[in-house]
Amino acid sequence: MSISESEADLPPNQTPSRANHPRPRGPAQRANALPPTYSRFAPPRSHYPAISSCRSVYAYKRLNHIEEGSYGVVFRAQDLETGDIVALKKLKLDEEKHGFPITSLREIMALMVCKHENVVGIREVVVGDTLTQVFIVMDFIEHDLKTLLTVMPTPFLISEIKTLVHQLLSAVAHCHANWVLHRDLKTSNLLMNNRGQIKVADFGLARKFGDPLGDMTQLVVTLWYRPPELLLGETVYSTAVDIWSVGCVFGELLLNEPLFQAKSEIDMLSLIFKLLGTPTEEIWPGFSKLPLVKTLNISSERRPTLHTKFPHVSDAGLDLLSRLLTYDPEQRITAEEALTHPYFRETPLPQHPDMFRSFPSLAAGEK
Numbered sequence: 001m002s003i004s005e006s007e008a009d010l011p012p013n014q015t016p017s018r019a020n021h022p023r024p025r026g027p028a029q030r031a032n033a034l035p036p037t038y039s040r041f042a043p044p045r046s047h048y049p050a051i052s053s054c055r056s057v058y059a060y061k062r063l064n065h066i067e068e069g070s071y072g073v074v075f076r077a078q079d080l081e082t083g084d085i086v087a088l089k090k091l092k093l094d095e096e097k098h099g100f101p102i103t104s105l106r107e108i109m110a111l112m113v114c115k116h117e118n119v120v121g122i123r124e125v126v127v128g129d130t131l132t133q134v135f136i137v138m139d140f141i142e143h144d145l146k147t148l149l150t151v152m153p154t155p156f157l158i159s160e161i162k163t164l165v166h167q168l169l170s171a172v173a174h175c176h177a178n179w180v181l182h183r184d185l186k187t188s189n190l191l192m193n194n195r196g197q198i199k200v201a202d203f204g205l206a207r208k209f210g211d212p213l214g215d216m217t218q219l220v221v222t223l224w225y226r227p228p229e230l231l232l233g234e235t236v237y238s239t240a241v242d243i244w245s246v247g248c249v250f251g252e253l254l255l256n257e258p259l260f261q262a263k264s265e266i267d268m269l270s271l272i273f274k275l276l277g278t279p280t281e282e283i284w285p286g287f288s289k290l291p292l293v294k295t296l297n298i299s300s301e302r303r304p305t306l307h308t309k310f311p312h313v314s315d316a317g318l319d320l321l322s323r324l325l326t327y328d329p330e331q332r333i334t335a336e337e338a339l340t341h342p343y344f345r346e347t348p349l350p351q352h353p354d355m356f357r358s359f360p361s362l363a364a365g366e367k
């Protein structure tokens, strides 16, 4: 029985009946009886201890549905053994004809490789009854920043924004140090708990990168957070793509709305040019040779308008923002460098996470 299908008719807080999973009783079944160490949620051990089986999704009781995204459905659930509240993300495998999809493998791999206090904790992978029912079990985190920004009564304070951005940079620096690109940083993929801690989530587009860098798909990063090199057709890219997205998130926290709300890729480029000025070969060597530059009609040269868009942000804040949103990926600041930027040392200082306000969690059904 799977959470998505057989349980669909049950009230969300009811544990499914285990009627179709009878324990062995009569003599005929006793021949197949499981060893005494059998846990009701774990299959028997294999002959190869290094290859152990996944536990069953029955180890969890479904509480409520949190969200359906493009790669999976997310539920809030409770571990029946420990009582812990967790999030279960069901991977979308239903239409898969070529085995376990690489995107899901990358997501699980990246979560395991990038364990960090600001990356959502993966607990295990559990399975349902069929090969298409695979769930990632994660720590449950009360909010995602996108939802929170829309329901918060007042915007984040500068001191709170500094804490959030600093934590985000720590997580990104950690992923990059472990050779993982996230490739989809945006506010809906940043979770926040009620203790003011950010947890980067949704590694569904993540992948390992190496040296030398090979060609990679340009079809990554949600449009509003996508860097100019990808919009202009670059296929050899690296950690700087994530840093641009961090810049967009920083801008969004300051404005209390997304920085670039574009309708198309062309629109996105024109919004970027409007805010940061038109790029030139001088400030971005190699710009004119990017695959899609010739298709653009860059008529007038524009000047940057960052300071007018953010009139209340200090010089240090604008400096950090413009280093995160630097055109040339080679010159864009790294996460490691950004962590030591003077913005985090000037007043108001970053708020201690313990001092953060707490908010009702929509994901937990609180109003």
Ligand SMILES: Nc1ncnc2c1ncn2[C@@H]1O[C@H](COP(=O)(O)OP(=O)(O)OP(=O)(O)O)[C@@H](O)[C@H]1O
Binding pocket: 066, 067, 068, 069, 070, 071, 072, 073, 074, 087, 089, 120, 138, 139, 140, 141, 142, 143, 144, 188, 189, 191, 201, 202, 203, 204, 363
């Ligand atoms: N560990 C978690 N705790 C609480 N809520 C979570 C957790 N993981 C994900 N969510 C919620 O579920 C949403 C979707 O999760 P996620 O981004 O991992 O899925 P996705 O299918 O890849 O989504 P999308 O394609 O929309 O980015 C998140 O925006 C968040 O609101």
Ligand SMILES: [Mg+2]
Binding pocket: 069, 188, 189, 202
């Ligand atoms: Mg997501």
